[in-house]
Amino acid sequence: MYDLYFNWKFVWVKAGLASLTTNATTYHSQPAYRMNLLAISGKRADYFFKMRDTLTCVMGQKLEPRYFRKGAEEGKRYTVDEARFSYKDGLCFVNQKRTHRDGEVQEMEYSDSRCIYDMLTILAQARSYDPADYKIGDKIKFPMATGRKVEEQTLIYRGKENVKAENGVTYRCLIFSLVEYDKKGKEKEVITFFVSDDKNHLPVRLDMYLNFGSAKAFLRSVSGNRHPLTSVVK
Template sequence: MMQMPLKVNAMAFPVLFLIATLSPHQNKQAQTQSHLTHQAVTCAVENQAFKDGETITYKLYYNWNFVWLSAGEVQFKVKELDDQFHFSAMGTTYKSYEWFFKVRDYYESYVDKKTLLPEVSVRDVEEGKYRLYDRVTFDQDKGKAFSLRGKSKETAEMAKYDIDPCMHDVLSMVYFLRNVDITNYKKGDALPLKVFMDKESWPLKMTYAGKEGDVKVKGLGRFNTIRVSPEVIAGDIFDDDTEMNIWVTDDQNRLPLLIESPLSVGSVKAVLKDYKNLRHDLRAEVK
């Protein structure tokens, strides 16, 4: 009997897009160098895309041996605080998928309202037998990150790391990108980003791939979209030539609708299932 490719675990739930660019099981030595871009590094953006109470849910699928399996769901929430936004993401596998692999991942991030840069980031991960608790406190002004990390909160140990300016975590990156002004972007232009994760800083880029109309999302309708392609890290999960694609609404919400990516084994996609409390009317929908 063919062995199941269980190493595809971490791709799916931590923000795919996130989620999606990084995995706790990947080898940084396999990282490709980020290309030069035409866009300057952006350290702060004003939020115009989301509001308090926004909740978006995605259904996740994994394709193995030409069969699409309904793997689970991930739900993102926004809560507005006095001078911060609190972002959270909870990813869980369906019971019907857990014979293959079980995931219970929780991510949260407290970000500065004025910059959308993270101040505190928490990952509480359960993926098969893998466990991780990691609470990172960012001092953006002094270029430091303090990571309380271990297999559990009770056994976690503190370590200090140097970080570059404008450093993101996975969740802050998602909401930050929704607010980047791409008015003057041309196809192929890229935005450089830096993400701190797993005790290291990762230089990445998000490439603008242009506008695409009439993209269908099952159960929700058809939409005018903008397609972007985030850089991924080659390793256990992604091959060297992997291209991930994300379609977001071509309106002020910049709502991610669909994420697709091949993996080293199989492929994965996340499809928007439900949304509520958007900041703007969903004008990208094709009537």
């Protein structure tokens, strides 16, 4: 569970809640994982910017994407994105569909010799990496389905930092940045992930740089973790 904060006019305001859950499931009779991310702004924040986002993904046991859905009500905008992934002859195929509030539907297909990720499976994949051999500044490049197209994305390892969560516990964290590049090659931070430096790689804090401002998510509570939280700073 996470507490959400938005920045308005240089003031950080508690704006809502988010939950991230991962469960074992089956997909087309095969063992899989299901991850859900739910983000809801509170009544106070709704006055400025209403947000009701529900993201769901299904991935195989090697964390390869199978299905993704994002229902997003953000301000006056409401869209539903769906992506279905398949694999054949060494290629990854994705079929994407975006449905708008007025019923307009946009569809596209894409294939790549690399694995194509969605917003949630790339988080799961990043959490699965062993950073023992990483050097600060190392870049991980990958294609990601973003609703209407597939875009090249870059994840950069920034190093380690101690981060205090909303529950008062301090964790030793690994830092990753999801960045974009403009036409001149200038780097733009999109999301910074702070994940616990233990086998869980638990997201402890997320810094998000949005079109309408910035937001942060702080870990409030965790349950069902598979491994001991050895990253806790005593």
